[in-house]
Amino acid sequence: MxxxxxxxxxxxxxxxxxxxxxxxxxxxxxxxxxPYFPVYRELYEELPETGKMSIYERVKIEMAGKTPGA
Structure with missing residues (x-):
């Protein structure tokens, strides 16, 4: 940056x-x-402009043994 x-x-x-x-x-x-805001955002926030969930949320779902969106 x-x-x-x-x-x-x-x-x-x-x-x-x-x-x-x-x-x-x-x-x-x-x-x-x-310079760290884009990284924090990707890790912890939902991205409404792309409709993607954060990496943090995806990991939580995977650790719980659930399929995202199910």
């Missing part, structure tokens, strides 16, 4: 949820990007 943005650099940013937690981010042209 950083390589595809102009003049991008890594920044440590205080978390919005807890000011004692610092998170890495990418700053480019005055905008802040979270």
């Amino acid at each position: 950083r390589g595809s943005l102009l003049d991008a650099k890594w920044e440590m940013i205080s978390s919005n949820l807890d000011g004692n937690i610092w998170e890495p981010g990418i700053l480019s042209n005055g905008k802040l990007y979270n």
Whole structure:
């Protein structure tokens, strides 16, 4: 992500949820990007634009011995 943005650099940013937690981010042209959000989203959130369930949900279903969509 950083390589595809102009003049991008890594920044440590205080978390919005807890000011004692610092998170890495990418700053480019005055905008802040979270390079980990796409990964977190794929792992934990349902993807309505594709109709796919998250990897986390698929693993839970497989561990329970059920077939997705059944």
